[in-house]
Amino acid sequence: MPNTPTRAPLASPLESFPDQTLADRAADGDIRAFEVLVRRYGPLMRVYASRVLGSNDEMDDVVQESFITAWQQLPTLENGAAVKSWLMRIVSRKSVDRLRARRHHVDIDLTDAPAPERHSPHRLAEAESQTEALTRVLADLPEDQRRCWMLRELAECSYGDIAEELELPVSTVRGLLARARKTLLQEMEEWR
Amino acid sequence: MKSSDKLAGHTFEELSDYLDRDRSPADPSIDGSPECEIALRGMERLRNTQRALLKKDVELESEREDSWVSTILQAISIEARAGRDIPISHPSSTARLSVTEGAVRGILRAAGDSIPNIIVGRCRLDGDVSEPGAPVTVRVDATVLEGEIIPSLVVALREALYVALHQHTELAVEAVDITIRDLYQPVPPRAKASSDE
Numbered sequence: 001m002p003n004t005p006t007r008a009p010l011a012s013p014l015e016s017f018p019d020q021t022l023a024d025r026a027a028d029g030d031i032r033a034f035e036v037l038v039r040r041y042g043p044l045m046r047v048y049a050s051r052v053l054g055s056n057d058e059m060d061d062v063v064q065e066s067f068i069t070a071w072q073q074l075p076t077l078e079n080g081a082a083v084k085s086w087l088m089r090i091v092s093r094k095s096v097d098r099l100r101a102r103r104h105h106v107d108i109d110l111t112d113a114p115a116p117e118r119h120s121p122h123r124l125a126e127a128e129s130q131t132e133a134l135t136r137v138l139a140d141l142p143e144d145q146r147r148c149w150m151l152r153e154l155a156e157c158s159y160g161d162i163a164e165e166l167e168l169p170v171s172t173v174r175g176l177l178a179r180a181r182k183t184l185l186q187e188m189e190e191w192r
Numbered sequence: 193m194k195s196s197d198k199l200a201g202h203t204f205e206e207l208s209d210y211l212d213r214d215r216s217p218a219d220p221s222i223d224g225s226p227e228c229e230i231a232l233r234g235m236e237r238l239r240n241t242q243r244a245l246l247k248k249d250v251e252l253e254s255e256r257e258d259s260w261v262s263t264i265l266q267a268i269s270i271e272a273r274a275g276r277d278i279p280i281s282h283p284s285s286t287a288r289l290s291v292t293e294g295a296v297r298g299i300l301r302a303a304g305d306s307i308p309n310i311i312v313g314r315c316r317l318d319g320d321v322s323e324p325g326a327p328v329t330v331r332v333d334a335t336v337l338e339g340e341i342i343p344s345l346v347v348a349l350r351e352a353l354y355v356a357l358h359q360h361t362e363l364a365v366e367a368v369d370i371t372i373r374d375l376y377q378p379v380p381p382r383a384k385a386s387s388d389e
Contacts, residue, residue, distance in 0.1 A: 017311055018376045021335050024313035029273030029294045030301060031265065038261055043253035046260075047246060064264050071268040080313070131245050152212075153242050159212070177212075178205035185234045188241070 015039075023080030026071070034074075038067055041084055045091040048154050051135055052095035053102075062098050066091040088155030089165045096147065137187040141180055148173055149180035200225035207231050211239075270294070278321045280362055293317055296361060300332060303356035309337035310345045313373065317363070327366040330357065338375045346370050 014022065014036045022040075025033035042063060049062040069090055077086055138146050147166060151157045162177075163170045199207065202222060210222055211232055222228045275293025282289050297315040304312030312334050319328035334349060336342055350368050357365050 013305075016378065018335065018374070020374065021311050021313045021376070024333060025301060028297045028301070028314055029270060030298070031268070031270060034268070035261065035265055038264055039258070042261065042264075043250045044246075046253045047249045050249075060260055060263075063260070064267060067264045068267055072272065075273075130241065131249060134242065134245060153239065154246060174209055175205055178203075178208035181208050181235055181238065182204050185231075185238055188234075188238055 018081070019083045020080040023074065023077060023083040027074040027077065027080070034071060037070075037083065037087070041087050042067070044154070045087060048088065048091050048150065049095045051138065051150065051154065052092070053099060054135055054139060058098055058102075062094045063091060066094045069094070085155060085157045085161050088151070088157060089161065092147065092151055092155065092165065096143075134184075137184060141183060144168075145176045145180040145183070148176040149184070152177055199227040199231055202228060204231065208235060211235050273297075276317075276321055278317075278361060278363065279324055281324065291361060293321060296357075296363075299356050299360050300330070300353055303352045304332070304334065304349055307345065307348050307352055309340045310349055311335045311376065312349070319366075321363065324362065325364050328363045329367045329369060330365060331369045331371070333371050333373045335374045335376045336372055338377050342372055346372070 014032055017025075017033070017036065019037075019040075022033045022037050026037060045063050045066060046059050049059045049066075050056050053059065053062070066087070070087055077083065138149070141149070144166065148162055151162045151165060152159075157165070159170050159173050162168075163173045166173065168176075200221065202210075202225075207222065207228055210219065215223070215232075222232075273294045275297075277290040277292060278296060280289040280291060296317065300315045301312050304310065312332055314333045316331040317328055318331060320326040321328055330353065332349075332353065334346075336345055349370060353368050354365065357363055357368075
């Protein structure tokens with residue numbers, strides 16, 4: 001892509017360090033190592049938050065909160081090599097909290113929540129980008145299925161990590177994931 | 193495809209699980225079934241589409257101006273990692289000087305970074321560092337570039353750590369324990385940079 005870079009790359013060799021080292025150093029108070037983690041996984045976390053929230057408005061807040069929590073809790077992370085899925089779990093939690101707070105707010109206000117329109121195939125095919133279509137289809141999934149699927153496909157968490165995060169047995173995670181995939185697959189037939 | 197459908201005797205859940213295990217160990221009753229193949233290919237297509245979208249969106253996010261990074265860094269506090277106070281003697285009886293444990297860990301990392309191809313990770317000061325003269329053991333984790341000769345790097349690192357500790361602290365260092373936790377492979381600094389070449 002002929003994009004001009006909007007910022008100078010970091011000159012630090014830290015940029016090439018493995019996750020484990022960066023997480024260990026950040027846990028010990030190395031802000032520069034933490035900065036590399038922020039740059040390495042921040043963009044993915046931002047996309048994750050925006051997919052959950054369906055908008056970019058609150059993404060900055062959610063990702064910032066996530067990294068502040070991460071900085072505070074890094075010394076408790078036992079395996080620094082797992083920092084990516086650990087960060088993704090934090091942003092997943094914060095995004096869902098935000099979503100719930102928003103829904104709660106809407107309920108109290110008794111305003112007309114923008115009811116998810118039933119998507120007609122032509123709309124999926126033409127009016128929306130694939131990302132928008134995917135976001136919409138995801139939004140229609142039951143919350144546990146959606147969280148499960150996103151932790152698996154976007155965050156690349158293991159079944160065990162997802163089970164721990166959602167406080168569910170692994171067998172339930174397996175079932176939720178399969179149902180989410182099945183629904184998404186049926187919807188996807190529309191957008192080919 | 194109805195939800196009640198069994199695909200060659202397999203549930204959709206089994207197939208989904210099979211996909212996540214990278215189809216390993218191979219199950220001939222799945223691999224040999226056209227219905228299963230269709231379902232698996234559908235799931236793979238879904239995954240590939242999702243990954244392509246994700247990659248595109250993450251790239252767009254990576255190209256944004258990064259004021260959000262500085263906002264985050266400004267919001268975190270280095271004090272959270274200060275640790276214990278380590279006294280430093282001073283001729284005046286009324287002056288009290290100290291350096292924080294966090295600062296000493298920073299000194300150890302910086303000393304380690306002066307040795308190429310070995311990276312210092314966690315640093316620990318074991319012992320009563322707040323008591324002048326109390327024996328202290330320094331424990332350091334490190335990662336070594338694949339292919340390097342580990343013993344000679346460790347010798348160089350230990351030497352550099354001793355010098356730095358001696359220069360900046362009055363700790364009675366009894367031992368410097370270095371644990372090589374892992375080997376690392378050189379990672380290209382930026383995936384983007386290599387594709388631009």
